[in-house]
Amino acid sequence: MKKDSERRILLGRVAGAFGVRGEIKLESWTEPRSAIFNYQPWILRTPAGQESELSGVRGRDSGKHLVASFPGVTDRDVVEAMRGTEVYVARSALPPPKPDEYYWVDLEGLDVQTVEGVKLGQVSHLFSTGSNDVLVVRGDRERMIPFVMDDFVKSVDFDADLIVVDWDPEF
Numbered sequence: 196m197k198k199d200s201e202r203r204i205l206l207g208r209v210a211g212a213f214g215v216r217g218e219i220k221l222e223s224w225t226e227p228r229s230a231i232f233n234y235q236p237w238i239l240r241t242p243a244g245q246e247s248e249l250s251g252v253r254g255r256d257s258g259k260h261l262v263a264s265f266p267g268v269t270d271r272d273v274v275e276a277m278r279g280t281e282v283y284v285a286r287s288a289l290p291p292p293k294p295d296e297y298y299w300v301d302l303e304g305l306d307v308q309t310v311e312g313v314k315l316g317q318v319s320h321l322f323s324t325g326s327n328d329v330l331v332v333r334g335d336r337e338r339m340i341p342f343v344m345d346d347f348v349k350s351v352d353f354d355a356d357l358i359v360v361d362w363d364p365e366f
Contacts, residue, residue, distance in 0.1 A: 202285070202286040202300065203238060203283040203284065203285060203286065204283060204284055204285075204286055204289065204298070204300050205224070205281055205282070205283055206223060206224055206225055206231050206234065206237075206282050206283065206284055207221055207222050207223040207224060207225070207231050207261075207281070207282040208221070208222045208279065208280065208281050208282060209221060209222075209274070209277045209278055209279065209280040209281075209282070210222050210260070210278070211274070211275065211278050212271045212274040212275050213257075213260065213262045213274075214271070215271050216269060216271070217264070217265075217268045217269040217270050217271060217273060217274055218262050218263065218264055218274070219262065219263040219264070219265060219268070219274050219277070220260045220261070220262065221254065221260070221261040221262070221263045221282070222261070223261050228256065228261055229254070229255070229256045229261060231254075231261070231282065232252060232253065232254045232263075234284045234288045234289060235249075235250050235251070235252060235284070235288070236248050236249060236250040236284070236288075237249045237250070237252060237282050237283065237284060238282075238283040238284065238285070239277075239280050239281070239282060239283075240280065240281045240283060241277070241279070241280050242279040242280070249265060249266070250266075251266045252264070252265055252266070286298075286300060286301075295344060297351065299320070299321045299328075301353070302318050302321060302330070302351070302358065303318050303319070303320060303321070304317055304318060304356070305317065305318050305351070305353075305356050305357060305358050306356055306357050306358070307330065307332045307334075307340070307357075307358045307359075307360060308357065308358075308359060308360070309359070309360060309361070309362055309363075309364055310349055310359055310360070310361050313364045314334065315332050315334050315338055315360070315362070315364060316332045316333045316334020316335070316338070317332065317333060317334070318330050318331070318332055318358065319331045319332065319333045319337075321342065327341050327342060327343050328341075328342040329341055329342060330342050330348075330358070330360075338362070338366070340360055340362050346361070347360055347361055347362060348360055348361075349361055
Protein backbone atom coordinates (compact mmCIF):
# COMPACT_ATOMS: atom_id res chain seq x y z
CA MET A 196 0.00 0.00 0.00
CA LYS A 197 1.25 3.47 -0.77
CA LYS A 198 2.50 4.80 2.53
CA ASP A 199 1.46 8.36 3.14
CA SER A 200 1.28 9.30 6.80
CA GLU A 201 -0.26 12.66 5.89
CA ARG A 202 -2.98 11.17 3.68
CA ARG A 203 -6.39 12.40 4.74
CA ILE A 204 -9.81 10.92 4.26
CA LEU A 205 -12.87 13.13 3.75
CA LEU A 206 -15.57 11.73 6.05
CA GLY A 207 -18.20 14.44 6.15
CA ARG A 208 -19.27 18.06 6.03
CA VAL A 209 -20.97 20.62 8.27
CA ALA A 210 -24.47 21.06 6.82
CA GLY A 211 -25.65 23.85 9.12
CA ALA A 212 -27.04 24.59 12.55
CA PHE A 213 -29.37 22.33 14.52
CA GLY A 214 -31.38 24.28 17.06
CA VAL A 215 -30.15 27.40 18.84
CA ARG A 216 -27.50 26.05 21.25
CA GLY A 217 -24.64 25.52 18.83
CA GLU A 218 -25.40 21.97 17.77
CA ILE A 219 -24.36 21.07 14.25
CA LYS A 220 -26.12 19.19 11.45
CA LEU A 221 -23.47 16.96 9.97
CA GLU A 222 -23.32 15.00 6.72
CA SER A 223 -21.37 11.76 7.06
CA TRP A 224 -20.09 9.38 4.41
CA THR A 225 -19.08 6.65 6.83
CA GLU A 226 -20.99 3.38 7.08
CA PRO A 227 -22.90 3.49 9.36
CA ARG A 228 -23.03 7.25 9.22
CA SER A 229 -22.65 7.66 13.00
CA ALA A 230 -19.24 5.92 12.80
CA ILE A 231 -17.76 9.32 11.91
CA PHE A 232 -17.61 10.05 15.66
CA ASN A 233 -15.31 7.05 16.20
CA TYR A 234 -12.48 8.54 14.14
CA GLN A 235 -10.81 11.50 15.80
CA PRO A 236 -9.09 13.93 15.87
CA TRP A 237 -10.84 15.66 13.01
CA ILE A 238 -9.14 18.04 10.64
CA LEU A 239 -11.66 20.74 9.77
CA ARG A 240 -11.16 22.54 6.46
CA THR A 241 -13.29 25.61 5.83
CA PRO A 242 -14.48 26.49 2.31
CA ALA A 243 -11.80 29.22 2.38
CA GLY A 244 -9.11 26.58 2.99
CA GLN A 245 -8.32 27.28 6.65
CA GLU A 246 -7.60 24.16 8.69
CA SER A 247 -7.82 23.32 12.35
CA GLU A 248 -7.73 20.13 14.38
CA LEU A 249 -10.58 19.17 16.69
CA SER A 250 -10.95 16.40 19.26
CA GLY A 251 -13.74 15.55 21.64
CA VAL A 252 -16.61 15.83 19.15
CA ARG A 253 -19.74 14.11 20.39
CA GLY A 254 -22.82 13.33 18.41
CA ARG A 255 -25.95 11.34 17.80
CA ASP A 256 -28.12 10.17 14.96
CA SER A 257 -31.42 12.05 15.12
CA GLY A 258 -33.02 10.02 12.34
CA LYS A 259 -32.99 12.69 9.67
CA HIS A 260 -29.57 14.15 10.51
CA LEU A 261 -26.45 13.51 12.49
CA VAL A 262 -26.24 16.08 15.24
CA ALA A 263 -22.81 16.97 16.60
CA SER A 264 -21.48 19.07 19.45
CA PHE A 265 -18.06 20.64 18.97
CA PRO A 266 -16.17 21.52 22.17
CA GLY A 267 -16.49 25.23 22.88
CA VAL A 268 -19.15 25.89 20.23
CA THR A 269 -22.42 27.02 21.82
CA ASP A 270 -23.66 29.65 19.38
CA ARG A 271 -25.85 29.08 16.31
CA ASP A 272 -24.18 31.95 14.41
CA VAL A 273 -20.76 30.32 14.86
CA VAL A 274 -22.17 27.08 13.45
CA GLU A 275 -23.78 28.86 10.47
CA ALA A 276 -20.39 30.40 9.68
CA MET A 277 -18.98 26.85 9.60
CA ARG A 278 -21.45 25.63 6.96
CA GLY A 279 -19.57 23.74 4.22
CA THR A 280 -16.58 22.96 6.45
CA GLU A 281 -15.23 19.53 5.54
CA VAL A 282 -14.33 16.88 8.10
CA TYR A 283 -11.15 14.91 7.41
CA VAL A 284 -9.23 12.34 9.44
CA ALA A 285 -5.77 10.94 8.99
CA ARG A 286 -5.86 7.64 7.08
CA SER A 287 -4.04 6.09 10.05
CA ALA A 288 -7.10 6.81 12.28
CA LEU A 289 -9.19 4.27 10.35
CA PRO A 290 -9.14 0.57 11.24
CA PRO A 291 -7.56 -1.83 8.78
CA PRO A 292 -10.03 -3.04 6.16
CA LYS A 293 -11.37 -6.57 6.37
CA PRO A 294 -9.99 -9.18 3.96
CA ASP A 295 -11.10 -8.47 0.39
CA GLU A 296 -12.38 -5.02 1.39
CA TYR A 297 -10.62 -1.80 0.45
CA TYR A 298 -10.75 1.86 1.33
CA TRP A 299 -11.24 3.77 -1.89
CA VAL A 300 -8.44 6.15 -0.97
CA ASP A 301 -6.01 3.20 -0.85
CA LEU A 302 -6.90 2.27 -4.44
CA GLU A 303 -6.52 5.79 -5.83
CA GLY A 304 -3.25 6.20 -7.70
CA LEU A 305 -2.65 2.49 -8.26
CA ASP A 306 -1.68 1.39 -11.76
CA VAL A 307 -4.22 -0.68 -13.66
CA GLN A 308 -3.37 -3.25 -16.29
CA THR A 309 -5.21 -6.06 -18.04
CA VAL A 310 -4.54 -9.74 -17.42
CA GLU A 311 -2.65 -9.64 -20.75
CA GLY A 312 -0.34 -6.91 -19.37
CA VAL A 313 -1.81 -3.92 -21.27
CA LYS A 314 -1.42 -0.79 -19.14
CA LEU A 315 -4.69 1.15 -18.88
CA GLY A 316 -3.59 3.97 -16.57
CA GLN A 317 -4.08 4.84 -12.92
CA VAL A 318 -7.10 4.86 -10.64
CA SER A 319 -8.31 8.46 -10.51
CA HIS A 320 -11.22 7.83 -8.16
CA LEU A 321 -14.16 5.54 -7.50
CA PHE A 322 -17.89 6.01 -7.28
CA SER A 323 -20.82 3.85 -6.31
CA THR A 324 -23.69 2.95 -8.61
CA GLY A 325 -25.70 1.29 -5.88
CA SER A 326 -25.15 -2.19 -7.27
CA ASN A 327 -21.36 -1.97 -7.30
CA ASP A 328 -18.44 0.43 -7.11
CA VAL A 329 -16.71 1.65 -10.25
CA LEU A 330 -13.00 2.33 -10.80
CA VAL A 331 -12.34 5.42 -12.89
CA VAL A 332 -9.04 4.73 -14.66
CA ARG A 333 -7.23 7.54 -16.49
CA GLY A 334 -4.57 6.74 -19.03
CA ASP A 335 -4.67 7.31 -22.78
CA ARG A 336 -8.36 7.90 -22.08
CA GLU A 337 -10.81 7.48 -19.21
CA ARG A 338 -12.29 4.06 -18.54
CA MET A 339 -14.92 3.02 -16.02
CA ILE A 340 -14.42 -0.51 -14.77
CA PRO A 341 -16.85 -2.17 -12.36
CA PHE A 342 -15.02 -2.99 -9.13
CA VAL A 343 -16.32 -6.56 -8.97
CA MET A 344 -13.74 -8.98 -7.61
CA ASP A 345 -13.17 -12.13 -9.67
CA ASP A 346 -15.43 -10.97 -12.54
CA PHE A 347 -13.46 -7.86 -13.60
CA VAL A 348 -10.91 -7.19 -10.86
CA LYS A 349 -8.54 -10.13 -10.68
CA SER A 350 -6.07 -8.84 -8.09
CA VAL A 351 -5.10 -5.85 -5.98
CA ASP A 352 -1.40 -5.78 -5.10
CA PHE A 353 -0.43 -2.88 -2.84
CA ASP A 354 3.25 -3.95 -2.81
CA ALA A 355 3.37 -3.56 -6.60
CA ASP A 356 0.90 -0.60 -6.62
CA LEU A 357 -1.08 -2.59 -9.19
CA ILE A 358 -4.63 -3.68 -9.94
CA VAL A 359 -5.04 -6.40 -12.59
CA VAL A 360 -8.36 -6.42 -14.43
CA ASP A 361 -10.04 -8.66 -16.98
CA TRP A 362 -11.05 -5.81 -19.31
CA ASP A 363 -10.93 -5.21 -23.05
CA PRO A 364 -8.51 -2.28 -23.57
CA GLU A 365 -10.64 -1.16 -26.55
CA PHE A 366 -13.71 -0.77 -24.35
